[in-house]
Amino acid sequence: MKIYDTQRAPNPRRVRIFLAEKGIEMTYVPMNLQGGDNLSDDFVRKNPWSKVPLLELEDGTCIGETQAICRYFEVLKPEPALLGKSALEQAEIEMWQRRVELGFSTKVELCFQHGTDFFADRMTPVTPVAEWARLDVLTFLDKLEAEFDGKVYVAGEAFSMADITLFCSLEFARVVSIRLGDNHPNLKAWYERVKIRPSINA
Numbered sequence: 001m002k003i004y005d006t007q008r009a010p011n012p013r014r015v016r017i018f019l020a021e022k023g024i025e026m027t028y029v030p031m032n033l034q035g036g037d038n039l040s041d042d043f044v045r046k047n048p049w050s051k052v053p054l055l056e057l058e059d060g061t062c063i064g065e066t067q068a069i070c071r072y073f074e075v076l077k078p079e080p081a082l083l084g085k086s087a088l089e090q091a092e093i094e095m096w097q098r099r100v101e102l103g104f105s106t107k108v109e110l111c112f113q114h115g116t117d118f119f120a121d122r123m124t125p126v127t128p129v130a131e132w133a134r135l136d137v138l139t140f141l142d143k144l145e146a147e148f149d150g151k152v153y154v155a156g157e158a159f160s161m162a163d164i165t166l167f168c169s170l171e172f173a174r175v176v177s178i179r180l181g182d183n184h185p186n187l188k189a190w191y192e193r194v195k196i197r198p199s200i201n202a
Contacts, residue, residue, distance in 0.1 A: 002027040003069070004043070004054040009033065010105065010172040011066045012053040017164050018070045020199035022077050034118060067097070070161060082161045093155045096162040100154065103140040105169040107133040111176040137178055141187065148186035159197070167194050
């Protein structure tokens with residue numbers, strides 16, 4: 001069993017933190033995305049979408065998409081539960097997970113893809129897209145700050161996948177100069193709680 005990933009990207013980092021929280025050891029195959037490792041014929045045969053992370057099982061079965069990989073390991077090792085135990089917990093974590101992914105993570109990725117020339121060899125950056133996404137991200141953070149009043153973690157009292165997603169996306173957002181401001185005291189306090197967890201260094 002092995003996972004194809006890259007150290008700098010937020011989605012592979014989400015999986016590494018998830019597995020570290022569960023104490024699951026893994027073999028990682030580093031991929032150079034800028035160098036096009038994910039576009040090689042061999043990798044595309046494993047994952048036609050050419051994305052990382054990608055989990056390859058012993059029998060050759062490949063599972064793509066961060067959430068799907070984490071779900072696989074959550075079922076194999078339910079404790080600690082990072083996707084929730086009860087129906088309500090699972091629904092709340094999924095709700096916040098989707099909100100963070102759609103409202104923040106995806107927009108940060110657009111800022112990176114269209115505001116830098118990192119992938120200029122395989123796509124045409126459109127500056128207005130990056131500008132729109134940045135404004136949307138800042139609006140989202142302000143809204144999330146208000147939601148965080150009195151909260152310990154994103155989906156309640158327990159650390160979950162929603163926290164992992166938000167943390168990794170915030171860390172990556174620094175690449176495009178997006179950071180928490182003085183108007184985000186609740187989020188800053190949350191960030192300090194999360195960054196001291198040993199799994200964050202995975």
